[in-house]
Amino acid sequence: MTPRPLSFMVNGETVRLLVDPRRHLGDVLREDLGLTGTHLGCEHGVCGACTIRLDGEIVRSCLTLAVQCEGARVETIEGLSDSGEVADLQEAFRNRNALQCGYCTPGMIVTAQDLLLRHPEPTREEIREHLSGNYCRCTGYHAIVDAVAATAAGRTAKGSAAA
Amino acid sequence: MSAKLDTTGPTGLSELDRPNSYIGRSVPRPNLTRLTQGRGQYVSDVVLPRMGHVAFVRSPHAHARIVSIETAAAKAAPGVIAVVTGRELAGVCTPWIGVLTHLKGLKSAPQHPIAIEKASWQGEAVAAVVAQTRAQAEDAAELVAVDYEELPVVTDMETALDPGTPVIHPELGDNLAWERLHVAGDPDAAFASADHVIEATFGFGRHTGVTLEPRAVVADYNAGDGRLTVYQATQAPHMIQNILAKHLDLPESQVRVLCKDVGGSFGIKVHVYADEVATAALSKLLRRPVKFVADRIESFVTDIHARDHRVKGRIGVMNDGTITAFEIDDLTGIGPYSMYPRTSAIEANQVVNFTGGQYTCPNYRALARVVFQNKNVTCQYRAVGHPIACSVTEGLVDLAARRIGMDPVEIRRKNVIPDDAYPCQSSAGMKFERLSHQAALEKLLDMMDLEALRADQAEARRRGIHRGIGIASFIEVTNPSAAFYGVGGARISSQDGVTVRMDAQGSIHVASSVTEQGQGAEAVTAQVVATAFGVPIERVRVVTGDTDNTPYGGGTWASRAAGIGGEAAWQAGKVLRGNVLSVAGAILQAQAENLDIRDGLVVDAETGRERMPLDEVARIAYFRPDTLPPGVQPEFVATRHYVPKRYPFAFTNGIQGSYVEVDAETGFIKLLKHWCVEDCGTILNPQLVDEQVRGGIVQGLGPALYEHCLYDEHGQLLNGNMADYLVPMAFEMPDIEVGHVSTPTGESELGAKGAGEAGTAGAAAAVMNAVNDALAPFGVVLTSIPMTPERVLRALGRV
Ligand code: FES
Ligand code: FES
Numbered sequence: 009m010t011p012r013p014l015s016f017m018v019n020g021e022t023v024r025l026l027v028d029p030r031r032h033l034g035d036v037l038r039e040d041l042g043l044t045g046t047h048l049g050c051e052h053g054v055c056g057a058c059t060i061r062l063d064g065e066i067v068r069s070c071l072t073l074a075v076q077c078e079g080a081r082v083e084t085i086e087g088l089s090d091s092g093e094v095a096d097l098q099e100a101f102r103n104r105n106a107l108q109c110g111y112c113t114p115g116m117i118v119t120a121q122d123l124l125l126r127h128p129e130p131t132r133e134e135i136r137e138h139l140s141g142n143y144c145r146c147t148g149y150h151a152i153v154d155a156v157a158a159t160a161a162g163r164t165a166k167g168s169a170a171a
Numbered sequence: 172m173s174a175k176l177d178t179t180g181p182t183g184l185s186e187l188d189r190p191n192s193y194i195g196r197s198v199p200r201p202n203l204t205r206l207t208q209g210r211g212q213y214v215s216d217v218v219l220p221r222m223g224h225v226a227f228v229r230s231p232h233a234h235a236r237i238v239s240i241e242t243a244a245a246k247a248a249p250g251v252i253a254v255v256t257g258r259e260l261a262g263v264c265t266p267w268i269g270v271l272t273h274l275k276g277l278k279s280a281p282q283h284p285i286a287i288e289k290a291s292w293q294g295e296a297v298a299a300v301v302a303q304t305r306a307q308a309e310d311a312a313e314l315v316a317v318d319y320e321e322l323p324v325v326t327d328m329e330t331a332l333d334p335g336t337p338v339i340h341p342e343l344g345d346n347l348a349w350e351r352l353h354v355a356g357d358p359d360a361a362f363a364s365a366d367h368v369i370e371a372t373f374g375f376g377r378h379t380g381v382t383l384e385p386r387a388v389v390a391d392y393n394a395g396d397g398r399l400t401v402y403q404a405t406q407a408p409h410m411i412q413n414i415l416a417k418h419l420d421l422p423e424s425q426v427r428v429l430c431k432d433v434g435g436s437f438g439i440k441v442h443v444y445a446d447e448v449a450t451a452a453l454s455k456l457l458r459r460p461v462k463f464v465a466d467r468i469e470s471f472v473t474d475i476h477a478r479d480h481r482v483k484g485r486i487g488v489m490n491d492g493t494i495t496a497f498e499i500d501d502l503t504g505i506g507p508y509s510m511y512p513r514t515s516a517i518e519a520n521q522v523v524n525f526t527g528g529q530y531t532c533p534n535y536r537a538l539a540r541v542v543f544q545n546k547n548v549t550c551q552y553r554a555v556g557h558p559i560a561c562s563v564t565e566g567l568v569d570l571a572a573r574r575i576g577m578d579p580v581e582i583r584r585k586n587v588i589p590d591d592a593y594p595c596q597s598s599a600g601m602k603f604e605r606l607s608h609q610a611a612l613e614k615l616l617d618m619m620d621l622e623a624l625r626a627d628q629a630e631a632r633r634r635g636i637h638r639g640i641g642i643a644s645f646i647e648v649t650n651p652s653a654a655f656y657g658v659g660g661a662r663i664s665s666q667d668g669v670t671v672r673m674d675a676q677g678s679i680h681v682a683s684s685v686t687e688q689g690q691g692a693e694a695v696t697a698q699v700v701a702t703a704f705g706v707p708i709e710r711v712r713v714v715t716g717d718t719d720n721t722p723y724g725g726g727t728w729a730s731r732a733a734g735i736g737g738e739a740a741w742q743a744g745k746v747l748r749g750n751v752l753s754v755a756g757a758i759l760q761a762q763a764e765n766l767d768i769r770d771g772l773v774v775d776a777e778t779g780r781e782r783m784p785l786d787e788v789a790r791i792a793y794f795r796p797d798t799l800p801p802g803v804q805p806e807f808v809a810t811r812h813y814v815p816k817r818y819p820f821a822f823t824n825g826i827q828g829s830y831v832e833v834d835a836e837t838g839f840i841k842l843l844k845h846w847c848v849e850d851c852g853t854i855l856n857p858q859l860v861d862e863q864v865r866g867g868i869v870q871g872l873g874p875a876l877y878e879h880c881l882y883d884e885h886g887q888l889l890n891g892n893m894a895d896y897l898v899p900m901a902f903e904m905p906d907i908e909v910g911h912v913s914t915p916t917g918e919s920e921l922g923a924k925g926a927g928e929a930g931t932a933g934a935a936a937a938v939m940n941a942v943n944d945a946l947a948p949f950g951v952v953l954t955s956i957p958m959t960p961e962r963v964l965r966a967l968g969r970v
């Protein structure tokens with residue numbers, strides 16, 4: 009298993025690494041780049057804790073081999089936080105106590121942002137359905153649905169005020 | 172929503188109405204912003220210099236003698252630091268036995284951090300490989316050749332005590348770990364004279380916690396200091412300190428346990444796991460940091476499981492609805508060992524203690540038997556015993572109501588302990604200070620709008636859609652005193668301590684012995700201290716989870732952090748206020764009792780007029796003490812401890828309601844809506860209480876419908892991964908309405924009781940009753956959870 013060179017863009021920075029072909033992106037983000045905001049809950053694609061954005065699409069970093077990301081653009085919770093893109097979602101999660109232990113939260117926020125970009129005015133049902141690949145053991149989901157709905161409403165109000 | 176404090180409580184509640192009080196307000200938790208940004212620090216994130224990673228070789232057999240272990244190939248593999256067997260590790264770590272003296276007769280066998288002679292469940296560690304990376308450790312673990320001689324496997328708890336069944340630990344004589352018989356009143360006479368006696372057998376599948384962050388520990392033995400520092404996601408740092416010191420032959424003062432962010436606990440992370448002790452022992456042996464993070468497959472076979480009870484229940488009832496007797500025969504399989512140090516007999520004990528506890532019925536017989544089997548160990552998980560006691564009680568009550576043609580609400584109205592009957596004692600001997608079953612029931616009916624629901628149900632029935640309504644009242648044990656563990660000889664503290672300190676800018680530093688795993692213990696502590704002392708909450712910083720830097724205490728489990736840790740924080744904050752005011756009085760030449768601290772300012776207590784800011788008091792005390800009058804020595808630090816004394820536990824109560832739809836063709840159950848009313852006494856932070864209840868309910872709904880650790884007859888776990896073990900996800904879960912009745916405990920000034928397990932206690936019972944209501948026209952009753960589609964269809968005779 010010879011390490012292979014990998015060059016990709018992570019949160020706007022170009023990164024060059026040597027990685028074992030068998031390693032998944034989640035491990036490389038966490039271990040090689042110290043981006044520990046991406047969490048691992050199952051490493052078999054079920055829990056959604058490791059969700060990140062790859063070339064604009066959300067993917068499970070535990071199911072993505074790092075070497076598949078050559079030339080790609082990766083965004084993690086750290087990048088989305090610093091750019092301010094999800095600031096309103098984060099604020100809504102905080103105000104609604106939509107996280108307890110917080111381990112699912114980065115994946116939830118990345119997934120919720122994906123929904124809101126596609127469907128700015130989702131129903132509660134649609135929110136629940138879109139988040140159905142993200143496991144949360146603490147909250148029971150109700151507060152998370154509330155927080156995403158509140159963010160959607162806030163963005164819509166802002167949009168119509170601007171128009 | 173805002174909660175109103177019940178100011179009619181028995182003691183000192185007016186104290187809570189201090190100006191700018193945060194008590195009863197939904198203040199957001201201070202640590203959330205960091206967690207939403209992915210800037211938490213969980214144990215899985217911890218990296219230390221020279222750190223090795225351990226992977227365990229685990230037994231593929233449920234019961235097997237270890238004949239030999241060949242490690243040469245593994246030792247030669249790339250990156251490998253050491254390969255260690257149980258026998259080698261025994262040189263640095265002594266074994267333990269998970270018993271408590273107050274659970275009379277409880278027995279278990281000595282357990283080693285790594286198995287030596289034989290493996291007793293599938294997944295028990297038999298060797299450890301430490302390497303530079305986890306991947307290398309796992310690669311090398313595959314090269315460890317273990318020769319096993321398979322032994323007969325005991326899986327079925329029903330036959331575990333049969334004479335023909337092999338005994339797992341021959342030295343113990345049989346597979347019975349513990350048994351308890353409790354009789355109150357005259358159950359035989361009551362059953363004999365009851366108008367009706369109804370029997371049912373209830374089943375509670377094994378399930379587990381599935382914390383999203385698996386168990387994790389980083390142990391760092393520094394041979395230079397002779398000191399072990401352990402980063403561990405645990406609910407009880409001082410307990411872990413004690414246990415590691417004891418078994419690794421270190422003084423407690425040479426063991427520091429640090430608990431940072433924890434990715435979910437729920438009781439899973441309050442126990443002493445063999446592989447975690449092994450990690451600490453490996454660090455001592457190898458004189459370098461060692462990290463262990465369970466992967467998901469390991470979690471399923473080694474995180475404690477819960478429940479696995481079969482309960483035969485009987486209820487006696489008169490034609491007028493009076494319940495005259497309860498009887499239960501509980502059998503539970505706990506795996507091959509009683510877990511250390513809290514034991515695996517507590518759940519059965521609580522089933523005996525809580526069954527029928529909502530009702531006035533004086534006649535009760537309970538038998539509980541706890542047996543060994545070759546499956547993963549079971550132990551205390553959120554709402555220990557509660558869902559079992561509640562489902563059996565409330566299931567029987569519904570069956571009794573049905574038999575005599577009484578409304579399920581009416582039979583409860585008639586039999587619950589009246590709100591004016593306290594203090595009193597249940598037939599199991601539980602002491603109740605003051606509960607509110609009647610008020611909670613009426614409030615629930617209001618919230619559910621039962622009439623409208625029944626109309627909807629009838630209308631749906633006409634369209635061939637089967638909807639059902641279920642309710643279930645419950646009691647919950649919180650704020651435990653030493654009665655839980657201390658009296659049984661375990662060094663598990665039931666008291667907690669809080670130290671508060673004013674810094675040079677007038678900010679407050681708080682160190683509490685309770686821990687934070689997401690329930691908001693730090694936030695509540697900050698609210699309480701800010702209120703007691705008199706500063707804006709932004710000026711309070713709370714530290715938990717560090718045995719070097721917090722007072723000694725129990726931690727966070729059994730719904731105790733707010734009620735016990737909160738009261739210690741309240742008392743400490745008040746003492747510090749007094750200390751600061753006595754110095755301010757000396758500076759201002761005023762009587763301390765005429766001053767107060769409000770919003771960070773020293774003010775006249777009478778008028779609220781500002782006298783001086785806190786940072787000015789701090790400046791003088793810390794930098795110009797020479798200007799203070801002679802004899803004035805500022806003590807801007809105070810510590811208080813607290814433990815409830817009058818009652819062994821603060822019982823709370825509540826009631827849940829469920830509305831479901833059952834598809835009689837597919838067997839699928841859809842949760843339409845769920846309600847809960849609970850009474851945790853004084854509500855310190857309404858939002859946090861509500862979310863504890865909601866999260867708890869969903870942890871009860873999962874096992875009601877989906878969660879089940881399925882073993883085959885060879886003791887192999889068949890669904891030990893997240894794809895096959897079904898957990899509740901957002902789409903299947905209903906919206907949950909939460910309401911409150913507030914009956915503060917008179918034991919403490921705050922009056923807070925616990926709320927963390929209320930949701931889990933009653934959720935399954937409410938759903939089971941709702942499902943049976945939906946299926947009533949078919950004349951079938953389900954009494955086993957999870958209520959899978961297959962079980963529904965079987966009950967309906969359709970498969
Ligand atoms: S860790 Fe990737 S889906 Fe669970
Ligand atoms: S907040 Fe703990 S898993 Fe979601």
